[in-house]
Amino acid sequence: MKIAIIGGTGSIGKGFALRWGQKHEVVIGSREQEKARAKAAEYTYILKDRGLNANIKGELNAIAASDADVVVLAIRYTKVASILEQINPVLNKQVVISVVVPMEKDVCMIYPGSIPLEVPASDSEDYKSDYFCYVTPSAGSAAQEIASLLPKGVELVSAFQNVPAAKLSNLDIHLDYDIGVCGNSMYSKNIVFDLIRNIDSMRPIDIGPIDASSMIECLTPLLLNIAVRNKMRDVGIKFIG
Ligand SMILES: NC(=O)c1ccc[n+]([C@@H]2O[C@H](COP(=O)([O-])OP(=O)(O)OC[C@H]3O[C@@H](n4cnc5c(N)ncnc54)[C@H](OP(=O)(O)O)[C@@H]3O)[C@@H](O)[C@H]2O)c1
Numbered sequence: 001m002k003i004a005i006i007g008g009t010g011s012i013g014k015g016f017a018l019r020w021g022q023k024h025e026v027v028i029g030s031r032e033q034e035k036a037r038a039k040a041a042e043y044t045y046i047l048k049d050r051g052l053n054a055n056i057k058g059e060l061n062a063i064a065a066s067d068a069d070v071v072v073l074a075i076r077y078t079k080v081a082s083i084l085e086q087i088n089p090v091l092n093k094q095v096v097i098s099v100v101v102p103m104e105k106d107v108c109m110i111y112p113g114s115i116p117l118e119v120p121a122s123d124s125e126d127y128k129s130d131y132f133c134y135v136t137p138s139a140g141s142a143a144q145e146i147a148s149l150l151p152k153g154v155e156l157v158s159a160f161q162n163v164p165a166a167k168l169s170n171l172d173i174h175l176d177y178d179i180g181v182c183g184n185s186m187y188s189k190n191i192v193f194d195l196i197r198n199i200d201s202m203r204p205i206d207i208g209p210i211d212a213s214s215m216i217e218c219l220t221p222l223l224l225n226i227a228v229r230n231k232m233r234d235v236g237i238k239f240i241g
Contacts (some may be wrong), residue, residue, distance in 0.1 A: 003195075004029050004068035004094075006061050006083060007075035009039045012099060012160070016072060017043045017167025019199045021056040026219060028056065029064035050171065051192040062097065066090040070191065077142050084149050091154045095188040097195075098213075099160040100142040101220040102135045130228045134220035136214065143182060143213035157183035157192045158213040159204075161220050164234040166200075175200040177236040180207040180216035205239055 001024045005013045007027035018028050021043060030036035036058030047054035058064075065071045065087040071094045080100060081093050082220070139145035143158035150156060159181040167173050180198045181204050183189040195203040207216055223235045 001070060001191075001195075002027065002068045002071065003070045004059075004061075004064035005072045005074050005182070006065060006087060007073070007079075008064075009035050010060075011165035012168065013074040014039070014043065014071070014161075015163075015165050016160075017056055018046060018169055018171060020195065021047060022053050023198055024055065026056045027064040027068060028058040029061035030058065031061060033058070033060050036064070046171075062087050062090050066089050066096065068094055069153070070095050070195070071097065072097045073146065073198060074099055076100070077137075080146060081149065084146070088149070088151055091151050094154065095191050096146070096150060096154055096156045097160070098143045098146050098156060099157045100146065101161050101217050102137055102142050103132055103221050104135050105130070105132050121239065132224040132228075134214070134218045141214035141217050142213065143210050143217070146211050154185065155185045155188040156210060157181060157185075157188050158210060158216060159192050159196065161216050162223060162237050163202075164236070167234045167236075175202050175236075176238065177201050178205045178206050178239050179221070180237075182207045182210050182213040182216060184209045207215060 003020055003024050004015050006026045006029040007013050007019055009030045017028055020026050028036045028040045039058045040058035044054040077100050137145045139148060147156045148161050153188055161235055179190055179202055181189055196202045196204040227233060227235045
């Protein structure tokens with residue numbers, strides 16, 4: 001399978017490239033061709049140094065996306081619209097994966113209209129610091145917004161929001177995580193389920209249609225708050241049942 005990772009030069013993109021580059025044809029997408037090629041060479045070196053297969057190239061985002069089977073949007077929420085303007089002209093048959101989380105830090109302790117929390121003055125700064133919250137897009141979630149911006153007929157699957165980049169790119173770490181998946185096409189979701197199963201011992205969990213994506217996007221600030229407040233690192237999710 002040919003997988004384009006848009007923003008593959010960044011934190012989470014590196015992890016996908018290292019995991020999938022062993023089994024698939026991965027193209028790192030970037031706004032700069034030289035940066036994409038340098039990162040592809042770096043990731044190839046990491047894999048080859050461990051005696052692993054590596055099939056990783058670097059290209060401009062639109063070239064990477066043009067003949068891919070799967071396109072991963074590994075970019076921040078605020079950059080999505082500008083990136084889609086670049087790659088939409090080449091999207092037609094690809095399955096697009098959104099890992100995007102609209103999230104802010106330290107801004108939402110008190111929502112407009114809510115009753116202010118009575119936190120003692122001496123304690124208030126500590127209470128507010130390092131607090132992460134989900135910033136709900138007007139469409140309901142990042143995935144619903146992205147789906148509305150994609151060309152007609154291009155299927156979007158939302159997944160991987162709850163995997164920390166540091167763990168994904170550390171090949172020594174065992175990834176016994178559950179990954180929630182949302183999408184409207186079972187055919188596209190099955191492709192993503194297989195990509196999840198390709199990564200160590202990750203397990204795909206079907207959450208429902210794209211309209212359910214806010215539920216999995218919200219997991220990221222939840223997990224970060226748990227990590228910060230309870231002195232845990234790279235917290236993940238495992239469903240028991
Ligand atoms: N980090 C995590 O642990 C994690 C986990 C799960 C999901 N996510 C989600 O994954 C997405 C990417 O996160 P990340 O931490 O990997 O991001 P990141 O490293 O900050 O950025 C990813 C890439 O975005 C591109 N970029 C930077 N500024 C841009 C701009 N102004 N316009 C267009 N592209 C720009 C850069 O690629 P070029 O400069 O090469 O173009 C950069 O390498 C986010 O939506 C995040 O919510 C992250």
